[in-house]
Amino acid sequence: MHDPLGLYAPESRDDPYPVLARLRREAPLYFAGNEGAGSYIVTRYADVASGFRDPRLSASRAEAMAKRLPPEARQWVAPVIDNLAHWILLRDPPDHTRLRGLLNQAFTPRLIETWRPRIQQILGELMAAIEPGEVDLVHALAAPLPVLVIGDMLGLPPEDRHRLKACSDAIAGFFGASAMSQQLLAGARAAILELEDYFRKAIAERREAPRQDLLSALVVAEEQGSVLSEQELLSTCTAILFGGHETTTNLIANTVYSLLRFPDQLQRLRDEPGLLASAIEEVLRFECPVSRMGRVARVEFEWHGQQLNAGDRLFLSFAAANRDEAQFPEPDRFDIARADNRHLGFSVGPHYCIGAALGRMEARLALEALLKFPRWELREKPTWLDNLTVRGPNFLRVALT
Numbered sequence: 001m002h003d004p005l006g007l008y009a010p011e012s013r014d015d016p017y018p019v020l021a022r023l024r025r026e027a028p029l030y031f032a033g034n035e036g037a038g039s040y041i042v043t044r045y046a047d048v049a050s051g052f053r054d055p056r057l058s059a060s061r062a063e064a065m066a067k068r069l070p071p072e073a074r075q076w077v078a079p080v081i082d083n084l085a086h087w088i089l090l091r092d093p094p095d096h097t098r099l100r101g102l103l104n105q106a107f108t109p110r111l112i113e114t115w116r117p118r119i120q121q122i123l124g125e126l127m128a129a130i131e132p133g134e135v136d137l138v139h140a141l142a143a144p145l146p147v148l149v150i151g152d153m154l155g156l157p158p159e160d161r162h163r164l165k166a167c168s169d170a171i172a173g174f175f176g177a178s179a180m181s182q183q184l185l186a187g188a189r190a191a192i193l194e195l196e197d198y199f200r201k202a203i204a205e206r207r208e209a210p211r212q213d214l215l216s217a218l219v220v221a222e223e224q225g226s227v228l229s230e231q232e233l234l235s236t237c238t239a240i241l242f243g244g245h246e247t248t249t250n251l252i253a254n255t256v257y258s259l260l261r262f263p264d265q266l267q268r269l270r271d272e273p274g275l276l277a278s279a280i281e282e283v284l285r286f287e288c289p290v291s292r293m294g295r296v297a298r299v300e301f302e303w304h305g306q307q308l309n310a311g312d313r314l315f316l317s318f319a320a321a322n323r324d325e326a327q328f329p330e331p332d333r334f335d336i337a338r339a340d341n342r343h344l345g346f347s348v349g350p351h352y353c354i355g356a357a358l359g360r361m362e363a364r365l366a367l368e369a370l371l372k373f374p375r376w377e378l379r380e381k382p383t384w385l386d387n388l389t390v391r392g393p394n395f396l397r398v399a400l401t
């Protein structure tokens with residue numbers, strides 16, 4: 001592995017920020033990787049913000065993902081690559097524009113606001129099971145809430161949530177793996193096949209009898225013409241299920257953990273509850289749940305004195321950009337009242353997160369509910385997910401009284 005500055009060293013998993021700071025200073029376009037499977041990491045705020053809007057960089061990278069796999073594995077994981085290739089997240093215009101136009105209708109802030117009572121209800125049920133005492137908040141709240149909410153929006157029964165979550169976790173493993181293994185590939189393949197089968201049945205039921213849910217709306221869109229193809233419909237269901245909860249789980253968990261790490265900020269939030277929205281924004285900057293996103297060079301060009309070739313992979317790091325001193329004063333300080341917080345936690349440009357309003361609402365409601373416990377105490381320092389894209393703790397053992 002060529003990684004002279006240690007970005008992928010095991011100690012960077014729990015605390016990646018010192019290495020990212022060094023990259024920002026010394027190697028703003030840093031190359032790391034194995035022979036034939038390397039990629040560049042972009043770390044400065046100005047570069048990340050402009051990179052996501054740069055037409056020389058393409059979001060369409062399923063093929064580049066496949067190329068990094070050993071040739072004998074490529075055929076076998078084709079179902080995964082075919083599914084991902086049709087995600088909105090991995091498309092360029094004009095397909096991206098078409099899909100985005102369709103999905104935007106379901107995720108306007110006004111429409112998301114109508115979900116507030118239902119989210120409150122689901123949250124209330126989860127909170128009812130949390131007694132004063134020690135609890136793993138990832139397991140009891142941060143993981144189940146978002147999958148139940150997005151499942152409900154799609155119109156899927158709550159009892160399927162464990163299955164859906166397990167599939168989504170396996171896809172997350174594939175997406176952000178620090179090292180690809182046979183086990184990760186097998187997990188992702190099984191998950192995609194299972195989800196496609198699951199959604200095919202759910203779609204067939206809605207073709208028979210449409211309901212008042214997002215899945216029915218997508219089916220109607222597909223039936224009304226060329227807005228969605230069959231594979232796009234399946235891939236969109238997968239993408240929404242995935243995007244709708246892996247990230248929000250970690251936004252909730254990272255918020256609780258950051259407040260526990262900085263008790264003065266927790267106290268300030270208790271004293272000034274009006275700061276809750278701003279506190280969540282600060283977590284999206286300081287401990288952002290999505291650490292990075294990939295792009296592929298569409299053409300040859302020079303950047304920071306290096307020659308990029310068409311097909312080269314780049315990762316634009318939100319985690320690094322959000323701690324850039326050129327953009328944020330005292331970037332390593334967690335300040336829930338930070339002014340002018342133009343973080344990149346939801347990205348920027350045409351792929352800006354479609355679920356931002358939903359994710360924010362879930363996190364705010366979850367925090368409001370947890371703050372009803374007057375005392376929180378961390379019982380065990382968490383370990384972090386072994387994932388380069390999704391950042392969050394594996395568990396969060398807290399005593400609530």
Ligand code: HEM
Nearest residue numbers: 088089243244247248251290293346347351353354355359
């Ligand atoms: C709450 C925490 C969340 C975070 C931190 C987050 C983060 C992101 C980021 C960084 C991107 C852009 C990737 C890029 O530029 O390539 C993105 C896109 C996306 N997000 Fe989120 N997300 C969150 C919640 C949600 C929710 C609740 C949904 C619900 C469906 C969702 C669905 C999507 C979709 C569909 C896209 C693709 C948009 C496109 O390609 O045009 N996200 N998200």
